Amino acid sequence: MAEEKKKGFFKRLVSGLAKTRDNIVAGFDNLFSGFSSIDEDFYEELEEILIMGDIGINATNAILTRLREQVAQQHIKEPAQCKEILIRSIKEQMVVDSTDYEFENRKSVILVIGVNGVGKTTSVGKLAGLLKSQGKKVILAAADTFRAAAGEQLTLWANKAGVELIGGQAGADPAAVIYDAVAAAKARNADILICDTAGRLHNKKNLMEELRKIYRILEKEYPEAYLETLVVLDGTTGQNALAQAREFSQVAKVNGIILTKLDGTAKGGIAVAIQSELDIPVKYIGVGEKIDDLQKFDADAFVDALFLRKDHNEC
Amino acid sequence: MAFESLSEKLQNVFKKLRSKGLLTEEDVKTALKEVKMALLEADVNFKVVRQFTKSVQEQAVGQGVMNGLNPGQMVIKIVNEELVKLMGEELVELPLKPGNDINVIMMVGLQGSGKTTSAAKLAGKLKSSGKRPLLVACDIYRPAAITQLEVNAGSVGVEVFSMGTRHKPVDIVKAAMEHARANQQNVVIIDTAGRLHIDEGMMQELADIKAGVQVDTTILVVDAMTGQDAVTVASTFSEKVGIDGIILTKLDGDTRGGAALSIRAVTHKPIYYAGMGEKLDDLEPFYPDRMASRILGMGDVMSLIEKAEAALDKDKAEEMSRKFKKMDFDFNDYLTSFDQVKNMGGISSVLNMLPGMGNKSQELEGMIDEDAIGRTKAIILSMTPQERGNPGLLNPSRKKRIAKGAGVDLQEVNRLVKQFEQTKKMMKQMPGLMGNGKAGKFGKFRLPF
Known part of the structure; x- marks a missing residue:
């Protein structure tokens, strides 16, 4: 345990990403050393490598188009030179503005939404822990009144994080829970109210309507609070994650993504796809089940972890 | 539209083929390139896609598609046949021993794939077909997992055996077997904790259960939305624990379900059921041939x-x-x-x-x-x-x-x-x-x- 702590967050991320990393990195190395000129075969090979990392076809094409432009502009002849350009361009794309974390410094409501099983409740628990450790007064709202035992699960997280939780009976109207939680947040002068919601498939109309109702209540009852909506996406999800993010954006003003389960093998790629196609930044990533396993997204570290070999012993 | 379904993608490809009288070699290539892209967008694993398109290419050439009267239909047929081949030819039912012999079924998978819900759904299904199931709560890690199982089991009227979170899963299972024998229950469904396939310790826990009691069927529960990694997950579980079949969940979403193809291709294990919703009776038999024709845009007419x-x-x-x-x-x-x-x-x-x-x-x-x-x-x-x-x-x-x-x-x-x-x-x-x-x-x- 202590050793694990010492190992540090980034190391764990790197080791978590190791396998994909190995695939991508191995592919990368072969690619840049194996080709002597930049031709169509080279691009095709690169395309395959990116797709294997869940980056998706559209984002991959966008990346390749940019690369082609730069190769043409800068008269690049060597495949090896492309590597640097490629990594830099993905990093630039993935950078998160510091203003993106504005909500952390204001009186705010964080609404956490997502499909079933992506890790919403866990992320809410971890986020509460993270913000609490920054000295914020946090209140949790357990508005997932649908899934069996979701409330209990969040209660355990609330205890771990040492924050207060406002819940409702199983089957209660989630909007009512939000209403109560807003009242509690006001009464206790909380800094941040984090709302856990029920998992909903983005193509289910009623559940999306329920979300709209929650919004109406927040806007009406707590207009002074800064509203931050975070969509939780499972890092193992493929291209459907894009559909999820897009559909949720249609009912909610989505400010950012929490990308979970990055401690497995494939990962990361979909974050690039979402940033590229929807321009929604990944703000937090989850790399484990412990309360401190949620961290702010760091574009440099993330892209390096995806593409580079052994450059991160210093982290 | 970026989120056309795979069916539509393929249909568009084939529309192009249909619109021409005769199929040139160039057409086949174009078609297969689009098939490839469509499959990739559907999250079918890259290697599986490559294998698939290669196989179709060979078939197409071998069967003289270019001389066919309706080349478009011919290609559809071949693509469909190959998809069906990949998906498994026909419905495979969950094998169950008759009578009072106890069937031990273990549910395994990543976190959030839907194990607990599927376990309860399966128990309800078996109960209504006349079996006497017992659910065993072995997720001793996730907060409130046991409560979730108890609530779900309650709504299908199946008993849950649990020993809290302080015992080793293998010991819980052993005790549950005793309980089942004493109460004449003939199906024991073990709900295990979600785990990462690269977590050696956790994978060992599953192996321990298997070593401790005779597990008849190990079911890997997979989220249909899984991306390229589905292959790694399935093959690792297959190697480290050994699986007998699959339940594919969340197929009621708009995912194109490419993971189903990938998993089949690497494990060669049958998909027993598809989870189609959040209600507890939403567990349906999985018809591979129909899934294949659904992918091809022929709809799930049979269903x-x-x-x-x-x-x-x-x-x-x-x-x-x-x-x-x-x-x-x-x-x-x-x-x-x-x-x-x-x-x-x-x-x-x-x-x-x-x-x-x-x-x-x-x-x-x-x-x-x-x-x-x-x-x-x-x-x-x-x-x-x-x-x-x-x-x-x-x-x-x-x-x-x-x-x-x-x-x-x-x-x-x-x-x-x-x-x-x-x-x-x-x-x-x-x-x-x-x-x-x-x-x-x-x-x-x-x-x-």
């Missing part, structure tokens, strides 16, 4: 027909078709037809099974408000039996009463009556629609294709 057959009471269907022919159907028949659609899993599920719907079914689903159907039902149920049988009776005062009874506006009642009259008129204008004998196989339920 629809089967569901229609099961849902329609034959006598009622005949009665209805007689009435349709005579044009004397009334509000009672309206009610019956709503119930039939509901028995088939609601309008959206019927829509999803129709071929060529793809994205359109999503749009339609938005337009068809299942709530509105509920209100319509309420209106009809607020009518007296006489009124239902003879809509002509409905004068303004009766309508006002009905609106009050159903809790809707008067306009809604008026709209329904009007709609009813229009339907009747329409039936008159299209006597052939409901009457022709060809549809006899499933009553007079005419499928729109």
Whole structure:
């Protein structure tokens, strides 16, 4: 345990990403050393490598188009030179503005939404822990009144994080829970109210309507609070994650993504796809089940972890 | 549209093929390139895709597609055959020992794949087929996992065996076996904790359970939305723990489900069931051939027909078709037809099974408000039996009463009556629609294709 702590967050991320990393990195190395000129075969090979990392076809094409432009502009002849350009361009794309974390410094409501099983409740628990450790007064709202035992699960997280939780009976109207939680947040002068919601498939109309109702209540009852909506996406999800993010954006003003389960093998790629196609930044990533396993997204570290070999012993 | 379904993608490819009289080699290449892209967008694993397109290419050339009279159809056939080959040829049922022998089924998978829900669904299903299942709570890690299992099990009326979170899973399972033997339960379903396939310690825990008791069937529960990594996950579980079959969950989302193809291709294990929703009876048999033709845009016609057959009471269907022919159907028949659609899993599920719907079914689903159907039902149920049988009776005062009874506006009642009259008129204008004998196989339920 202590050793694990010492190992540090980034190391764990790197080791978590190791396998994909190995695939991508191995592919990368072969690619840049194996080709002597930049031709169509080279691009095709690169395309395959990116797709294997869940980056998706559209984002991959966008990346390749940019690369082609730069190769043409800068008269690049060597495949090896492309590597640097490629990594830099993905990093630039993935950078998160510091203003993106504005909500952390204001009186705010964080609404956490997502499909079933992506890790919403866990992320809410971890986020509460993270913000609490920054000295914020946090209140949790357990508005997932649908899934069996979701409330209990969040209660355990609330205890771990040492924050207060406002819940409702199983089957209660989630909007009512939000209403109560807003009242509690006001009464206790909380800094941040984090709302856990029920998992909903983005193509289910009623559940999306329920979300709209929650919004109406927040806007009406707590207009002074800064509203931050975070969509939780499972890092193992493929291209459907894009559909999820897009559909949720249609009912909610989505400010950012929490990308979970990055401690497995494939990962990361979909974050690039979402940033590229929807321009929604990944703000937090989850790399484990412990309360401190949620961290702010760091574009440099993330892209390096995806593409580079052994450059991160210093982290 | 970036999120065209795989079906639509492939259909577009084949439309291009169809529009030409003869298939050139260049066409096949173009088609396969698009098939490849479509499959990749559907999250089918890259290597599987490569293997697949190569195989189709070989088949296409070998069978002389270019000389075919209808080259487009020929390619569809080959692509379909290869997809079916990949998916597994036919429905494989979960193997169960007869009688009082205890079947031990272990559910394994990543976090959030839907193990606990699937375990309860499976238990409910087996219970209704006459087995006596026992659920065993072995997720000692996730907060409140045991409570979740208990709540779900409660709603299907199955007992849960749990020893809290302080015992080793293998010990819990051993004790559960004792319990099952003592209580004459003949299926033991073990709900294990979600785990990462690279977590050696956790994978060992599963191996320990297998070493401790004889597990008959290990089921890997996989989220249908999984990306390229599905292959790694499935093959690692397969190597480290050994799996016998798969349950694919969350297929009711709009995912294109490429993971199903990938997993089949690497594990060669059957997919027993597909999870289609959050309700506990939403666990359906998985028909690989139908999934393949669904991917190809031919729709899940077989499933629809089967569901229609099961849902329609034959006598009622005949009665209805007689009435349709005579044009004397009334509000009672309206009610019956709503119930039939509901028995088939609601309008959206019927829509999803129709071929060529793809994205359109999503749009339609938005337009068809299942709530509105509920209100319509309420209106009809607020009518007296006489009124239902003879809509002509409905004068303004009766309508006002009905609106009050159903809790809707008067306009809604008026709209329904009007709609009813229009339907009747329409039936008159299209006597052939409901009457022709060809549809006899499933009553007079005419499928729109």
